[in-house]
Amino acid sequence: MLNEHQQAVLDFVRRGSGHAVVEATAGSGKTTTLVMVARLLVDEIVADGQRAAFLAFNRSTAAELRARLPPQVEAVTLHSLGRQVLAHAWGAEGLELEPDKYLRLAREIVASRSAGLLEGPSRSTGASVEHLASYLAGLYGFARLEMTELTGPDAVSSLRARYDLVPPLPQARLPALEELLVPLARAGERAGTIDYTDMIHLPVALRLEVPEFSFICVDEAQDLSRLALGLIERLIGAGARALFVGDPHQAIYAFAGADAGSLARIERATGATRLPLSVSFRCPSKHVVLARRFSPEMRPAGGAPPGAVALLPLERLPREVRAGDMVMARTNAPLPAVALRLAEAGLRVRVLGHDLVGPASEIVTALATGLDHDHPESAVLASAEAERRRLEDELLTSERLPEELERSRQAHAALQLALRFVRRSGRDPGANAVEAELQRRLAPQDEFVLLSTIHKAKGREADRTFLLFPETLGVGGSAVPMAPPDAALRTEGAAPGIVDAEHETLLSTSGLAGDDEAEANVLFVALTRAKLVLTLVERETGALAERLASEVQGGPGGLGSRWNDVLRLASVMSEARQRRGLSSGHGKTR
Numbered sequence: 001m002l003n004e005h006q007q008a009v010l011d012f013v014r015r016g017s018g019h020a021v022v023e024a025t026a027g028s029g030k031t032t033t034l035v036m037v038a039r040l041l042v043d044e045i046v047a048d049g050q051r052a053a054f055l056a057f058n059r060s061t062a063a064e065l066r067a068r069l070p071p072q073v074e075a076v077t078l079h080s081l082g083r084q085v086l087a088h089a090w091g092a093e094g095l096e097l098e099p100d101k102y103l104r105l106a107r108e109i110v111a112s113r114s115a116g117l118l119e120g121p122s123r124s125t126g127a128s129v130e131h132l133a134s135y136l137a138g139l140y141g142f143a144r145l146e147m148t149e150l151t152g153p154d155a156v157s158s159l160r161a162r163y164d165l166v167p168p169l170p171q172a173r174l175p176a177l178e179e180l181l182v183p184l185a186r187a188g189e190r191a192g193t194i195d196y197t198d199m200i201h202l203p204v205a206l207r208l209e210v211p212e213f214s215f216i217c218v219d220e221a222q223d224l225s226r227l228a229l230g231l232i233e234r235l236i237g238a239g240a241r242a243l244f245v246g247d248p249h250q251a252i253y254a255f256a257g258a259d260a261g262s263l264a265r266i267e268r269a270t271g272a273t274r275l276p277l278s279v280s281f282r283c284p285s286k287h288v289v290l291a292r293r294f295s296p297e298m299r300p301a302g303g304a305p306p307g308a309v310a311l312l313p314l315e316r317l318p319r320e321v322r323a324g325d326m327v328m329a330r331t332n333a334p335l336p337a338v339a340l341r342l343a344e345a346g347l348r349v350r351v352l353g354h355d356l357v358g359p360a361s362e363i364v365t366a367l368a369t370g371l372d373h374d375h376p377e378s379a380v381l382a383s384a385e386a387e388r389r390r391l392e393d394e395l396l397t398s399e400r401l402p403e404e405l406e407r408s409r410q411a412h413a414a415l416q417l418a419l420r421f422v423r424r425s426g427r428d429p430g431a432n433a434v435e436a437e438l439q440r441r442l443a444p445q446d447e448f449v450l451l452s453t454i455h456k457a458k459g460r461e462a463d464r465t466f467l468l469f470p471e472t473l474g475v476g477g478s479a480v481p482m483a484p485p486d487a488a489l490r491t492e493g494a495a496p497g498i499v500d501a502e503h504e505t506l507l508s509t510s511g512l513a514g515d516d517e518a519e520a521n522v523l524f525v526a527l528t529r530a531k532l533v534l535t536l537v538e539r540e541t542g543a544l545a546e547r548l549a550s551e552v553q554g555g556p557g558g559l560g561s562r563w564n565d566v567l568r569l570a571s572v573m574s575e576a577r578q579r580r581g582l583s584s585g586h587g588k589t590r
Contacts, residue, residue: 005277006033009243012275013037013215014044019242019272021221021263025298026291026528027282027461030245034065034217037243038073041215046072050214055081055232057220061459065219078228081211082199089208098193102140105187106133109180117169117177131168132177139165140184144201145225150181197227204230213240221246222262223253229262233269244272249295249524252455282461283307283528286573290534293562293569294524309573310535311544314338317466317537318345323447326462327537328454328526330473335451336410338468339442342451343417348444352452356442359411360418364431364438376419376429384412414442454526465530468537470570471547474523474563516559523563536570544571 002010006029012020024030034054046052053074056062066075076084086095098104110117110132117132139156142148142163148155156178160167167174188198189206203210204227216235218224221244224232236242248263266272278297280288284307285300292298312320318341321327327342329335336356339349367379387408395401418437422429452460527534538544548564 002036003279005275005279006036009033009275009277010036010040012273013040013243016273019236019270020244021266021272021274022243022245022277023263023274023297024245024247024277025280025295026247026250026525027280028277029281030219030277031064031068033277034219034245035068037217038069042070042072046214051212052215052217053081053213054217054219057223061219078231079196079199082203082231085203085208085210086194086199089203089206094192094194096193097195099195101191101193101195101198102137102184102188103133105191106137106140106180106184109133109183109187110136110177113176113180117173135165135168136177136180136184139178140181140188141197143181143185144197145227147204147226147230150185153178156181200227200231204234207234210234210238212238216240216242218242218244219246221266222248222251224262224266226265229266229269236270242270242272244270247295249298249521250458252458252518252521252525280304280528282531284530284532287527287530287534290566290569291524291527293566294520294527305532307530308533309570310533311571311574312466312535312537313541314468314537314539318342318347320535321347321449321466322464323348323449324462325449325464325466326457326460326529327449327451327466327468328457328529329451329468330454330522332453334468335453339451340410340413340417342449343441348441348448350443350448350450352450352456356410356414357438359407360414360438360442361435363411363415364434367431377416380412380415380419384408387412414438417441454522457529458525461529461531463531464533464535466535466537467526469539469543470536470567471538471543473526474519474560474566520559520562523566527566534570536567
């Protein structure tokens with residue numbers, strides 16, 4: 001049965017004119033509403049011979065829509081659509097994918113000017129051609145996302161500040177480097193390859209002919225960069241009427257050129273009417289109360305269950321979590337260790353976007369028959385020590401050393417865990433048995449605990465969710481250094497960075513430096529994934545109380561103050577569970 005907000009959306013599509021922005025809160029039945037819109041388009045709006053399309057933010061969303069939409073309505077990602085435009089204009093020969101295209105071009109351009117750029121005071125900074133090229137390619141990546149006109153130093157300086165980019169040269173020498181953005185842009189338009197951002201950028205920058213649609217629906221519109229909106233404006237210019245669906249409180253990809261102002265920007269650019277979908281059918285009423293600290297318009301559905309909120313110290317997590325639950329963290333960093341801790345307790349786990357099995361399997365292969373003797377654990381310990389020494393010898397002065405040491409530690413710990421379970425089952429600890437146990441414990445196909453960053457959890461839900469270390473959250477925007485677009489399009493082990501959403505590679509865990517509103521949106525997403533129980537997991541008992549007893553930065557109404565309000569409310573809501581002894585020391589938080 002439709003609620004009044006859903007009916008208003010259908011009425012607008014049926015009888016309205018122009019474009020609309022549907023502001024859909026978490027769990028508001030957005031996809032169901034879009035399916036109803038699609039059926040309406042097929043039955044009443046789109047004439048024979050005309051086309052309608054739903055544009056999604058990533059491939060998984062497009063696939064989900066495609067499975068539910070009428071066959072007459074297309075479902076594609078913006079990147080796929082842009083690639084179609086390029087294929088129509090250039091043919092397939094110009095579409096070879098080169099993720100590092102602009103780094104390569106920047107190297108060539110900088111190398112030809114290196115004598116002038118790296119002489120004098122620049123030498124004392126330790127800058128090299130590679131440093132300058134990396135900075136230039138990253139800066140141009142953000143310039144494309146922002147559709148920044150490369151016409152003067154003020155525009156470039158603003159871009160640099162917005163994305164907190166650290167220049168590789170002294171301020172006096174920087175203009176000479178940044179002047180190379182224009183030749184880099186021209187070279188990119190001539191090259192016979194494309195990177196992911198080019199799939200959208202080149203159709204817009206070169207004003208290429210786009211397909212004609214009578215109606216388009218744009219999902220996750222809050223995540224549209226200025227560049228993505230530019231492509232959609234070209235579709236509108238070709239005759240499309242547009243329905244944008246999104247939630248400004250779930251705009252968490254600021255590092256990819258989107259921000260909380262994306263929907264307002266769409267309204268200004270298209271003259272769109274705003275329509276609310278503010279009733280959440282997913283979230284229990286207690287969770288809505290918490291989430292309203294960040295999205296005051298949100299409402300629980302009529303008859304929604306109250307749900308539950310709990311506090312829990314990390315040491316008790318293995319005893320409380322079970323298959324089907326989702327454990328979330330602000331960054332990737334704590335997830336592998338927590339996953340291994342849960343697996344040690346007998347749970348099967350998966351870390352979304354992180355491979356715990358592959359590195360451990362490589363060690364199994366390297367050890368060969370070393371696992372077959374009476375003391376395979378000794379072979380693993382020897383391997384761990386040898387790998388530590390090798391990494392310290394090879395990477396002693398490298399910034400990568402801590403990351404590589406941790407990866408090695410995790411891989412060896414996973415292998416030790418698999419060995420213990422093989423031993424307990426009475427099997428011989430050979431390579432095949434260990435490999436099978438690694439897969440069973442750390443990469444199961446069903447019945448597992450899912451661990452995820454908050455960013456990757458967006459679009460997912462679970463009956464019960466666990467949020468790690470709430471006492472550390474709500475303290476400001478950026479958590480890790482920024483990386484330029486397309487710079488981390490390789491593997492999960494790459495440096496944190498932003499990537500093309502269509503291919504769903506690792507996303508950075510940072511927002512823009514100092515952007516509290518972007519961080520508030522991350523917290524809103526974390527609070528709205530559970531359908532029944534939300535549990536806040538302290539690193540240790542009393543950590544939350546200590547957080548609330550400390551001085552809040554930012555003053556009343558700021559991010560820290562709002563998150564502290566959430567923590568106090570959560571403490572009150574969890575009182576009944578506290579009496580059962582799930583946590584202690586929380587009376588102070590109230």
